[in-house]
Amino acid sequence: MVVPMSFIDELRNVLGPDGLISTSEEVRTYECDGLTNFRVKPIAVVLPTSTEQVQAVLRICHREKIPFVARGSGTGLSGGALPVTGGIVISLAKMNRILEVDYPNQRVVVEPGVINLNVTVRVSPDGYFYAPDPSSQSVCSIGGNVAENAGGAHCLKYGFTTTHVLGMDVVLPDGSLAHFGSKTLDAPGYDLAGVFVGSEGTLGVATKVTLRIVKKPECVQTLLAAFDTTNQAGAAVSDIIKAGMLPAAIEMMDNLAIQAAEAAVHANYPNCGGLLLVELDGPVAEVDTLIAQVSAICRENGAGEVRVAQTEEERAVVWKGRKAAFAAVGRISPNYIVQDGVIPRTALPKILSEMDRLATEWGLRVANVFHAGDGNLHPLVLYDRRIEGQEHAAERLAERILELCIEMGGSITGEHGVGEEKKHMMGKMFAEPDLATMQKLRCAFDPLSLANPTKVFPRPRMCGESPGEYKPHPLETAGIAERF
Amino acid sequence: MRIVEPQSGEEAAEILRCANEDGAAVIPRGGGTKSDWGNPPARTDVMLSTVRLNRVIEHAWADLTVTVEAGCTIAELQRTLAQHGQRLAVDPLWPEKATVGGVLSTNDTGVLRFRYGGLRDLVIGVTLALADGTLAQSGGKVVKNVAGYDLSKLVTGAFGTLGVIISATFRLHPLPKYTQTVTATLPDLGAMQQLLGKILDAQLVPAAVQVRAGAGAPQIDVLFEGTEEGVNFLVDRLRGMTPLVDSDSEVWTRLDASAKISVLPAKIAETLEGLEGYAVVEATGIGWLQAGGLGPMREKIERAGGSLVMMRPFPGMDAWGNTQNNGGGALALMRSIKKQFDPRGILNPGVFVGGI
Numbered sequence: 001m002v003v004p005m006s007f008i009d010e011l012r013n014v015l016g017p018d019g020l021i022s023t024s025e026e027v028r029t030y031e032c033d034g035l036t037n038f039r040v041k042p043i044a045v046v047l048p049t050s051t052e053q054v055q056a057v058l059r060i061c062h063r064e065k066i067p068f069v070a071r072g073s074g075t076g077l078s079g080g081a082l083p084v085t086g087g088i089v090i091s092l093a094k095m096n097r098i099l100e101v102d103y104p105n106q107r108v109v110v111e112p113g114v115i116n117l118n119v120t121v122r123v124s125p126d127g128y129f130y131a132p133d134p135s136s137q138s139v140c141s142i143g144g145n146v147a148e149n150a151g152g153a154h155c156l157k158y159g160f161t162t163t164h165v166l167g168m169d170v171v172l173p174d175g176s177l178a179h180f181g182s183k184t185l186d187a188p189g190y191d192l193a194g195v196f197v198g199s200e201g202t203l204g205v206a207t208k209v210t211l212r213i214v215k216k217p218e219c220v221q222t223l224l225a226a227f228d229t230t231n232q233a234g235a236a237v238s239d240i241i242k243a244g245m246l247p248a249a250i251e252m253m254d255n256l257a258i259q260a261a262e263a264a265v266h267a268n269y270p271n272c273g274g275l276l277l278v279e280l281d282g283p284v285a286e287v288d289t290l291i292a293q294v295s296a297i298c299r300e301n302g303a304g305e306v307r308v309a310q311t312e313e314e315r316a317v318v319w320k321g322r323k324a325a326f327a328a329v330g331r332i333s334p335n336y337i338v339q340d341g342v343i344p345r346t347a348l349p350k351i352l353s354e355m356d357r358l359a360t361e362w363g364l365r366v367a368n369v370f371h372a373g374d375g376n377l378h379p380l381v382l383y384d385r386r387i388e389g390q391e392h393a394a395e396r397l398a399e400r401i402l403e404l405c406i407e408m409g410g411s412i413t414g415e416h417g418v419g420e421e422k423k424h425m426m427g428k429m430f431a432e433p434d435l436a437t438m439q440k441l442r443c444a445f446d447p448l449s450l451a452n453p454t455k456v457f458p459r460p461r462m463c464g465e466s467p468g469e470y471k472p473h474p475l476e477t478a479g480i481a482e483r484f
Numbered sequence: 485m486r487i488v489e490p491q492s493g494e495e496a497a498e499i500l501r502c503a504n505e506d507g508a509a510v511i512p513r514g515g516g517t518k519s520d521w522g523n524p525p526a527r528t529d530v531m532l533s534t535v536r537l538n539r540v541i542e543h544a545w546a547d548l549t550v551t552v553e554a555g556c557t558i559a560e561l562q563r564t565l566a567q568h569g570q571r572l573a574v575d576p577l578w579p580e581k582a583t584v585g586g587v588l589s590t591n592d593t594g595v596l597r598f599r600y601g602g603l604r605d606l607v608i609g610v611t612l613a614l615a616d617g618t619l620a621q622s623g624g625k626v627v628k629n630v631a632g633y634d635l636s637k638l639v640t641g642a643f644g645t646l647g648v649i650i651s652a653t654f655r656l657h658p659l660p661k662y663t664q665t666v667t668a669t670l671p672d673l674g675a676m677q678q679l680l681g682k683i684l685d686a687q688l689v690p691a692a693v694q695v696r697a698g699a700g701a702p703q704i705d706v707l708f709e710g711t712e713e714g715v716n717f718l719v720d721r722l723r724g725m726t727p728l729v730d731s732d733s734e735v736w737t738r739l740d741a742s743a744k745i746s747v748l749p750a751k752i753a754e755t756l757e758g759l760e761g762y763a764v765v766e767a768t769g770i771g772w773l774q775a776g777g778l779g780p781m782r783e784k785i786e787r788a789g790g791s792l793v794m795m796r797p798f799p800g801m802d803a804w805g806n807t808q809n810n811g812g813g814a815l816a817l818m819r820s821i822k823k824q825f826d827p828r829g830i831l832n833p834g835v836f837v838g839g840i
Contacts, residue, residue, distance in 0.1 A: 104681055104750035105769075127685075149630045162634070163605045178814040184746040184769055184790045185602070186591060186641065188804040189837045190818050194604050194637030198630050218687040238546060244569060244658030282689055286714025342626045344547040374628045375547070411629035418631055429631055430621065437612070437620035438633040440824035444817065456632070 007064055011046055011088075014056040019094075021045040030089045033074040033081040034136075038420050042069070042083035049094045051169060051177065051207040057090060058205065058450075059175030067450045070205045072112065072144030075136040077338055078419030080147060080200045084454050090205060092143045098122055099208070107166065107183055108211045112143025116150075119211065128213040131158035134415065135323040146206050149198030151415035153249040153322070154279075156373040158214065160415075162197040169208035170196060173446040183210055195441060200417050201452040203445040217281035220248070221291045222315045225298035226272035226305040230254050230368070233274035234348045236301035237372045240278065241345075243297065245290055247373065251277040256332065256367035257325050257380070264328030267321025270305045276372070277322060325369045326380065333365070333382035335391070337398045340416040341405035345375035351404050355379060358400060362393045376414035377405070403428065418456045427458045439463070485511075485528050491536040493611055493619050493650040500648065500830075501617025503530055509833050510615075512644040514555060514586030517578040520796050521590055522643050523803045526834030532648060534585050540564045541651060542625075549608065549625055551653040554585025565656060573600035573657040577738045585649040591641030595692035595707070595736055595766050600657060607636040609653035612646075615826040619650070627655045638821075645836045646825040660691070660709035666719055667731040668704045676702040677753035679726055684749065684767060686725070688718050692736065695752055695771075698762035705735045739764045741772035742798075745781075747790040755785060782806075804837045 012020045021027055022044040031039040043066075048054045061068050067087035074081050083089050096113035103126060108119055116137040119130035133152035134140055140150070145161045146168070158164075167181030170192075181193035196203055227233040233252050240247065253261065253275045261267050269275055278294050280287045291308060298306050309315040321328075329336045343351050352368070359366045359381075367380040379401055383394035402412045402425055412418070412425045426435060435457060443463035445451070490496040503510045509527035513519060514534050534555030541551040545568035552561055558572075558579040565571050575594035576587045588610075593602045600606070609623030612635065622635035639646055670676040676695060683693060683706065692707040706722060708715045722728060739762075747755045749769045756763055761775025769790070775781070782792040782805055794803040815838045822829070822840045834840075 102750075103685070105748045106684070127687075149634075151628060151630075155628070159601055159605055160628070162637070163601055172817065176816075178817055180814055182789060184748055186744075186746050186770060186791070188791050188793055189814065190642055190646075190821060191604055191637045191640060192814055192817065194640070195634055198634055215685065215687055217689070241546065241548060241658075244661060246657065282710070283687065283714050283717055285717035286711050289711050289713050342628050344544060344549070344626055346544070346546045371628070375626055376628045409624070410626050411624050411631050413631050414626075414628040415630060422631075426632065429624075433618045433620045434622065434632070437614065437618060437635065437825075438622065441633050441635070441638065441821065444821040444824045 007060065007066065008044055010060050011044060011057060014053055014060070015046050015048060019047045019049065019053070021047070030071065030074070030083060030091070033071070033076045033079060035077055035079040035082070035419070035421055038079045038082050040083045040085055042087060042089040045089045045091055047091045047094050051171065054090065054171045054205055054207050055175045055177060058171050058173060061088065061450055062174045062448065065448060065450065067453050069452050070143065070147070070201045072141030072147070073115070073139050075140045076144060076148060076417060076419065077340070078413065078417040078421040080417050080419035080452070080455060081144070082420045084452065092141065092205075095207065103128070105183065106213050108213050110142050110209055110211060112141060112146065112206050112209060114142045116140050116142060116145055119213070123213050127216050129216050130211060131155075131164055131214050132161045135326065142209055142211070143206055146197050146209060147199070147201045148415070148417040151371070151376070153251055153371060156250060156371065157246055157248045162194060164212045165193055165197050165209060166212055167193055167210040168196065168206045170204045170206050172204045173448065173451045181210070200419060200456050202442055202456055204451055219284045219287050220279060220281040220315065221287050222309040222318055223278045223291060223294055223298075224270065224307045224309070224318060225276040225278070225303040226270035227274040227276065227301070227303050228272065230274035230352055231349045232302045233276045234372070236276060236298050236303065238346065239297045239301060240294055243293060245294070247278050247294070248281045249277070249279040250371070250373035251322055252368070252370045252372040253322070253325065254368040256365060256382070257329070257369045260328040260332045260367060261321040261325050263331040265317070265320050265324050267317050269321060272304065277318060322369070326378070329367055329380045329382065333384070335383050335385045337381040337394055339377070339379045339381060339398045339401055340413050341377050341379070341402050341410060342414040343375045343377065343405050343408045343410035345372070347408040347410070348372070348375070351377070351408060354404055355401060358397055362397055364390070364394055364397055366397070371414070374414070375410065399425070420455055423456055423458050426456070485531055487531045487533060489533045489536045493613060496532065496537070496648055496650060497613040497617045497619045499530070499532060500613050500615055504615045504617065504828055504830055507828055508830060510830050511832060512585070512589070512648045514583030515557060515578070515581035517582045518586060518590050518592070521803070522835040524797055524834070525832055534583060537650060543568065544625070545570060548656045549627065549653055550656055551625060551651060552584050553651045554649045555583050558582050558584065558587060566659060569659050570656045571659050572606065572654050574603060574606065575736065575738065577740065584652055588640050588649055588652060589642060589644045594738060595694055597770070598693055598767050599689070599691045604637045604640045606654050607640060607652055608655055610636045610639060611650040612639060613648045613650055615647070615828065615830050623653065625653050643836050644832045645822060645840055646831065648831070662712040662715050663691070663707065663709045663733070664715050664719055665705060665707050665731040665733055665735060666722065666728040667735065668726045668728050670702050670704065673697065673702055673753040673756055676704060677750070679704060680752065680767065681750065682725055683722070686721070688722060693767035695765045696763070697756045697759060697765070705731060707736065739772045739774060741774055742795050743773040743775070743778055744793045744795060745771045745773060745785055745790060747771065747785055747788065751788055755788075755790070
C-alpha cells in the first residue's frame with residue numbers, strides 16, 4: 001500500500017523528530033514481539049510522550065483509516081504487539097513515569113510504559129508491593145500487562161492484573177479521551193476498566209493507569225518438595241486445596257524443566273520427576289502452622305525430599321530457577337515452543353499422560369512448567385529445526401495440547417493472550433454467537449477496526465455484518481457443557 | 485405486565501427475540517429484592533423471572549469452581565458449596581431471596597470484598613441471552629483464562645441492560661476454619677480515621693473491616709478468618725493498637741440502606757462529617773447510608789471523586805448522580821455499547837446511568 005508522505009510528515013509534526021521512526025532499517029526493531037516467528041514491518045513507529053500526543057496520532061490514523069498497534073516492552077508471547085500490514089506502531093516506552101503514590105488509599109498512578117517491577121521497587125521501602133508478577137516482570141510494562149491481563153505465579157492468591165487495575169485513561173480509536181473506573185470502586189456505569197484489561201490492544205490505548213498496591217505479608221515461606229512423578233505432585237496439590245489452604249503460589253516442574261533450570265541458574269533443585277514449589281505468606285503464626293501441614297501432605301503423597309528455603313537469598317534462587325525456566329530450555333534443546341493453556345486442575349494427570357503419549361509417538365520431548373494451583377500449563381515443546389519434519393510436528397503437538405485443554409473444559413490461554421498466534425483457535429473454544437457477541441463490544445469501541453484489527457478474532461468482521469446461523473458450541477459437542 | 489418464567493436459556497432467548505421484534509420492554513427479575521434500585525424503568529411490558537432457572541449445574545469442588553443458574557438464591561448456593569467446605573466469598577443483602585443473577589447484575593458483593601475481591605473478580609464465565617435472541621458464552625470454567633473479551637465483567641453491575649444472565653461460573657474459596665470479630669469504639673471520626681489507617685497499613689490481613697457511624701461514638705469492626713493460631717495472634721496484635729471488645733457476627737448483617745456511597749478509604753471520616761443518620765462504610769470505601777440530606781452529601785462526595793447511588797427512588801434525584809463527573813466520563817461509549825447489545829432498548833429501559 002502507498003502511504004502518503006503527508007501522513008508521515010503530519011506524525012512528525014505532532015511528535016517531533018525524536019518521536020518518530022520511519023526508515024525501513026529502524027522500524028525493523030519493532031517488526032515482532034516476544035513471538036518471533038511472525039514479523040511485519042510497520043510503516044512507522046511513533047513514541048509519544050503524552051496523552052495529548054497519543055490522541056493526536058489516533059485522530060490522524062482515524063481520519064486516514066490507518067490501523068495502529070500499541071506496544072509496551074514487546075515481551076508478549078502471542079504476537080499481540082506484532083505490527084499489522086500498512087499500520088503504525090505506537091510505542092509507549094517513553095511514557096514511563098510513576099505519577100502518584102498514595103499510601104493511605106493504597107493506590108499508585110502510572111503511565112503505561114512503567115516497568116512492572118519498578119512499581120514494587122518504588123513502594124517496597126514503605127512495605128508495599130504490586131502483586132501481579134509475570135515472569136518477565138523486570139522488563140514488561142504495565143500497559144502491556146493491562147492489554148494482556150498478565151498473571152504470574154502469585155495470582156493464585158492475589159488475582160490477575162484486572163484485580164489490581166482500578167481505573168485508567170484510555171484514548172479511543174477515534175482519538176477521544178475516556179476515563180474508565182476511578183480511584184474509588186464501583187464508579188456508576190459499565191465496568192469498562194474490567195472489559196479493557198485483557199482486550200489485547202483492540203479497544204484503544206491506555207495512557208494512565210490507577211493500580212492497587214498491597215501491603216507486604218509479614219512473612220513468606222517457600223517449600224520445595226521432590227516427588228518421583230508429576231502425578232504424585234499433582235495429588236499433593238489436590239490435598240493442599242482440599243485442606244482449605246490458599247497458598248500464595250503453587251508451581252510444578254517436571255524433570256526436563258528441572259534439568260533446564262539447573263543448567264541455567266543452578267537453583268539447587270532436587271533431581272526428581274515432579275518438583276513442587278509451594279509458597280505461603282501471611283502472619284508468622286499462621287504460616288508456621290500451614291507450612292507444617294503442607295510438608296506433611298507432601299510426605300503423605302510420597303515426597304522424598306521436602307525443604308523450606310531458610311533465607312531470603314535461598315528463596316530468591318528458588319524463584320529465579322522457576323522464572324528462568326522458559327529461557328533455560330534453550331540449554332537443553334536447540335528450538336522450542338512455549339505453550340500456554342489451562343485445564344481444570346483435576347485434569348492434570350489426564351493431560352500429562354496424553355502429552356507424554358503424543359510426544360513419544362511423534363519423537364518429541366515436552367518439558368512442563370505449571371502454575372499448578374490454577375491449572376495453567378506451560379508445556380515447552382522441544383525440537384530441532386535441522387531435523388526434517390520436527391518443526392512441523394512440534395507445532396502440531398503444541399496445537400494439539402490446546403485442543404486437549406478445550407476438550408477438558410479449559411482455555412487456550414491463561415495469561416499469554418490470543419494475539420496473532422491463537423486466533424485460529426478461538427473458533428474451537430467459542431461458538432460463533434459467542435464471538436459475534438464479543439464483536440459487538442469491539443464495534444462499540446472501534447467501529448472502523450483500527451486498533452490492532454487483525455488480532456484475537458479468527459477472521460476480521462466489519463461492524464454491522466451479520467453473525468450467521470447457530471452452530472453447536474464446541475463445549476456442547478465435547479459433552480462438557482449443555483445448553484440450559 | 486405479563487410475567488414469563490423460562491426454564492432454559494433457549495426459552496429465555498426466544499422470549500427476548502419475540503419481545504425485541506415487538507419492541508416490548510423486558511424487566512429481568514431474580515428474587516425481586518433490589519427491583520427498586522436504579523431509576524424506575526421507562527416502560528414495563530414483560531417481566532422475565534429467572535425463578536425456574538435455579539439449578540446448581542456443577543460444583544467442581546476439587547477445582548474450586550461452581551457453575552450455577554441465575555435464579556438460584558445465594559443461600560441455596562452457599563448451602564450446596566458448604567457440603568464441601570467451600571463458599572462463594574460474598575455476603576450480599578437478603579441471601580435467602582437474592583439470586584445469583586440479581587446479585588451479579590446489581591454488583592452487591594458485601595464486606596468480604598476487602599479480602600476476596602468483588603463479584604467482578606470472582607465471576608469467571610457467564611452465559612447471556614441477548615435482546616436479539618442470541619445465547620452467548622464468555623469466559624469459561626477455569627479460574628485463569630484470557631481468551632476473548634471478558635463479558636462477565638461487562639454484565640456485572642450492568643443492571644440487566646445488556647442481556648439476561650442465564651448462568652454464571654465462579655471461583656470459590658474454602659470456608660474459614662476459624663473466625664473472630666472484634667470491635668473498637670472511638671471518641672470521634674478523626675480518631676476513627678486514624679485507627680483505620682493504622683489497621684490498613686499493618687500486616688493484619690483482615691477478611692473485612694467496616695466503620696459504623698451515626699448517633700453514638702463511631703466504631704470499627706474487624707473480621708479475622710484463618711487458623712485459630714493465626715486469628716488469635718492477629719487479634720492480640722490489634723489489641724496492642726487499640727482497646728477491643730469481642731463482637732457477635734451480627735454486626736456484619738447488611739444494612740438495608742437508602743444509598744450506596746463509594747469514597748477513598750482515607751476520606752471516610754471527611755465524608756461522614758455532618759451525617760444526618762446512620763452509615764456503615766467498608767474499608768474498601770464502599771458504604772451504605774440510612775440518612776437524610778443526600779443531595780448535599782452527593783455533591784460533597786462527587787467533588788472528591790466518589791459517587792453516591794440511590795437505592796430507592798427519591799423525587800428529583802437521579803439514582804446514579806452526576807454521570808458527567810463519575811462513571812459518565814465514558815457515557816458516550818457506554819451508550820454505544822448499549823446500542824450494540826440492545827439496539828431497540830428493550831432491556832430495563834431507562835434504569836441505568838445516563839438514561840440507558
